[in-house]
Amino acid sequence: MNEFRPFRQSDIDRIGHIAQRKANRLPFLRITTALAIVAVILALPSDFTDFSEVRFPLEVAAVALLASVLAGLGFSLLRIAVTLLLAAMLFLKLADIGTGTAFQRPFNPYLDLKILTDGWNLLSGSAGITKAVGIICAGLLAWLVVAAVLYWSLGGFRRLSGGARRKSALVSGAVLLIGLAALAVQNDDRPALGVEADAASYFVNRIAMVKGSIADLARFEDELKQDPVTAGPHFSALAGTDVVLVFVESYGRSAIEDPRYATVINSRLTSVENEIGAAGLQARSGWLTSPTVGGISWLAHGTLLSGLWVDNQGRYDRMITSERTSLNNLFRSSGWRTTAVMPAITLDWPEAGYFGYDSIHAAAGLGYRGKPFNWVTMPDQFTLEAFERLERPVGHKPVMAEMALISSHAPWTPLPSLVDWDRIGDGAVFNAQAESGDPPSVVWADPNRVRAQYLTSIDYTIETLGSYMARYGKNTLFILLGDHQPASIVTGEGASRDVPMHIVTGNPDLLKRLDGWNWQKGMIPLLSTPVYRMDEFRRKLVESFD
Numbered sequence: 322m323n324e325f326r327p328f329r330q331s332d333i334d335r336i337g338h339i340a341q342r343k344a345n346r347l348p349f350l351r352i353t354t355a356l357a358i359v360a361v362i363l364a365l366p367s368d369f370t371d372f373s374e375v376r377f378p379l380e381v382a383a384v385a386l387l388a389s390v391l392a393g394l395g396f397s398l399l400r401i402a403v404t405l406l407l408a409a410m411l412f413l414k415l416a417d418i419g420t421g422t423a424f425q426r427p428f429n430p431y432l433d434l435k436i437l438t439d440g441w442n443l444l445s446g447s448a449g450i451t452k453a454v455g456i457i458c459a460g461l462l463a464w465l466v467v468a469a470v471l472y473w474s475l476g477g478f479r480r481l482s483g484g485a486r487r488k489s490a491l492v493s494g495a496v497l498l499i500g501l502a503a504l505a506v507q508n509d510d511r512p513a514l515g516v517e518a519d520a521a522s523y524f525v526n527r528i529a530m531v532k533g534s535i536a537d538l539a540r541f542e543d544e545l546k547q548d549p550v551t552a553g554p555h556f557s558a559l560a561g562t563d564v565v566l567v568f569v570e571s572y573g574r575s576a577i578e579d580p581r582y583a584t585v586i587n588s589r590l591t592s593v594e595n596e597i598g599a600a601g602l603q604a605r606s607g608w609l610t611s612p613t614v615g616g617i618s619w620l621a622h623g624t625l626l627s628g629l630w631v632d633n634q635g636r637y638d639r640m641i642t643s644e645r646t647s648l649n650n651l652f653r654s655s656g657w658r659t660t661a662v663m664p665a666i667t668l669d670w671p672e673a674g675y676f677g678y679d680s681i682h683a684a685a686g687l688g689y690r691g692k693p694f695n696w697v698t699m700p701d702q703f704t705l706e707a708f709e710r711l712e713r714p715v716g717h718k719p720v721m722a723e724m725a726l727i728s729s730h731a732p733w734t735p736l737p738s739l740v741d742w743d744r745i746g747d748g749a750v751f752n753a754q755a756e757s758g759d760p761p762s763v764v765w766a767d768p769n770r771v772r773a774q775y776l777t778s779i780d781y782t783i784e785t786l787g788s789y790m791a792r793y794g795k796n797t798l799f800i801l802l803g804d805h806q807p808a809s810i811v812t813g814e815g816a817s818r819d820v821p822m823h824i825v826t827g828n829p830d831l832l833k834r835l836d837g838w839n840w841q842k843g844m845i846p847l848l849s850t851p852v853y854r855m856d857e858f859r860r861k862l863v864e865s866f867d
Contacts, residue, residue: 351477352388352489356381358471362407362414363520379500380520385493388478389486400475408468410520413527415464431531432634538635545643549860550628552646554655558834558866562826563713563797564652564721568622569782570730571775572803574608574819575812577845582776589780590844593787597825600791604825605832607840608852611805611818618725619672621804621820621855626676626723628859641675648859650677652721662687662708662724664698676723682711691748692755694728700737701728701782703748705789713793729782731808732761733774739785742792768810775811790825799825819852834865 363378384403391399416428481489556564576586594604612632613620623631623640626648631637646654653659659679663670666683673681687707689699704726712720728737735758737751744750764770790799803820806812823844826832838861841850853861 349477351474352385352481355471355474355477356385358467358474359384359403359407362411362467377500378520379497379504382493382497382500385478386490386497388475389481389490389493392479396479400472403475404468404472406520406524407471408464410523411464411467413523415460427530429530429534429633430527431534534633534635537633538639541629541636541639544629545639545645548628548645550646550651550863552654553651555651555863556655556657556866558831559798560656561719561796562828562831563719564657564800565708565724565797566648566722566800567724567726567786568618568802568804569779569786570618570725570727570804571807571811572729572779572782572820573611573614573806573812573816574803574821575806575816576776576779576803577821578848579812579816581772582779585776585780586783587845589783589787593783593790594844596787596791597794600794601827602790602794602825603827603829603832603842604823604844605835605838605840605842606821606823606844606846607838607850608819608846609802609822609855609858610852611803611820611855613805614816614818615805615808618804622723622725624855625802625858628856630854630856641672643675647676648862649721649723651859651863653677653679656719657721658712658718660708660712660720660722662704662712662722664689664704665725665727665730667698678723680712682707687711689748691751694735694737694751694755695732695761697727697730699748700751700754701726702737702739702742702785702789703745703751705785705793706742706745709793725804726782726786728785729775729778731775732765733771733778734758734761734764736774736777737781739781739788742788772811775807794825794827797826798828798831799823801825820855821846822858831866837865 360378360381363380384399387399388396413428413430416433420426420428420433478486478489576582577590597604609625611621612624612630617634620631620633620637623629623637627640627645628648629636629640629645631640649659649661659677661673661676661678661681663682664684664687666681667685670681670683684698687699687704688710689703689707691699691703694700704724708722708724712722735755737754740750758764764774786801790797800822801824802822805820806816806818809816824832824835824840838853839851841847
C-alpha cells in the first residue's frame, strides 16, 4: 500500500521556483506581444497589396528603448501615447485599404466622412442590415481589441527587473543606432539593410493632405466666380427636341479597350449601332475624363452638370450651395421641362435643389412593384420605361431629363435580362430574375467571377439602351455616358479615368454641329479619339447647339 509522503521544504522551494520563473517570463511575453503589434501596424502597407517593400520599422526599437528607461509618470504617458497613436494609424491604414480598393486613393479624414454613410448604405443593401451591423461591429471590436492588447502588453516593461531593463535598453538602443546609421548612408543603389522609419512622415503626410484639401477649397472659390457660359437662353438648335442625359453606372473606358471585356462590349456596341441605324438614328462617340473612379458617382454628375472640376466631397458640398448655373437650369431657363429619374435615391435628397429639376422621380416614385436586385432597386429597362410613361406622354412639352441607370452597380448579382417592352407592367415580370444567381458572398469570393458579372451587367445595359433608343428615339437627342471606371478589381491597377460618351439622334444636322469635337462616327470611340475633361462638356454643348 502506498504511503502518504508529506511535502518537504525542497518540494515547496521547487514549486516556488517554477512559479517564479513563469512570473518572470510573463513580462517578456507581454513585451514581445507589444513589439509585435507595433511592428505589424507600422509595417502594414496602406494598399494591402504589395508586401515586397516591407521593412523592419525602427520605431519598434525606439518604443522599446523609451519603455525600458522611463518609469512612473513618464512611462504611463508613453504607454498611453503609443497606444493612441498606433490605434489612430491602424484606423487610417485600414481606411486607406478601403478607399484604395474602391477609389484608388488614400483616405482623407477631412473629406471622406460622408463615404462612411454611403458605405453603410451599400453594405446594408448588399448584405442585409443584420449582417452589415455584424461586420461593422466585428471590425470595430477587432480594432478595439488590438488597442487594448497593445496597452496591456506594454505594461510588461514596468514589471522588468533593473537588470532586465538595462539589457533591454542596451539591445534596443544598439538596434536603433545601427538602423539609423543604415538609413543615413542609404541611396537608390544601396538599400537601408531592410529597415525604415516612416511613422512620423505618415502622420505628417496625412496632415499635409488635410491642409491641401483646405487650400483646394479656397481655389475652388475662385473657380466658382468664373463661368464661360452666359445666362442664356441657349440651345436654339435643339428647339422642340427632347434631351435625355443618361449616366451608366461603372461604364468606363476599360469596358471597351480591356481585352477581358472588349470582344463582348464592342460586339454589343456594333449591334446597337445597327439597331439604331435601322430606326433612323446615328451616333457620335468619344471619351470624357471623370473626376472619380470606383464610386462616388455624384462627383461625376456634379462635374458634368456644373462645368466645374468636382473631384472631392468638399468641392461638391460647396458647389450645391453656390450660384453656379447647372446644365439642367440652363435648359430650364431656355424653355425645357427638367426632370431627374433616380432609381438609386431611396432617402431624402436635399442636394437636388441645386440642379433645378421641375420633377424628381426617385425609387419610390417610379412605380416598381417587383423585387429588388440586391442593392439595385430595379432593372434599367423598367427605369427607362417608367420615364417614358411619366414624362413623355403624347403632346408633352420638350423635356430635358437626367437619368442614372444602376443595373451595372456593384455587387453585380443578381443580373437582369431584357424582356419584351410590352410585358414590363409594374415590374413583377422581373421577379424570377431578381431571385436568380448566387449571392454577393459567393460571387465576390472569386475575382474572375466578379469581372464576369461586371461584363454581363454592362452588356445588359448597353443592349437595353439600344433597344430603348430604337423604340423611343423619335425627336430626341440622347447623351449616354459612364459616370466612372469600376473598382480596380475589374480594371486592374493604373487604369485611366476615362469614360465613353455616345451622342445619338435621328437628326443628322444636330450631329454635324459636333464636327469640331472630332469624335468618332458610330458607337465605338477609337484609341485616337480626342478626350475631354468632364467639366468641359457643359461649355462645349452650349457652344455647339446655340
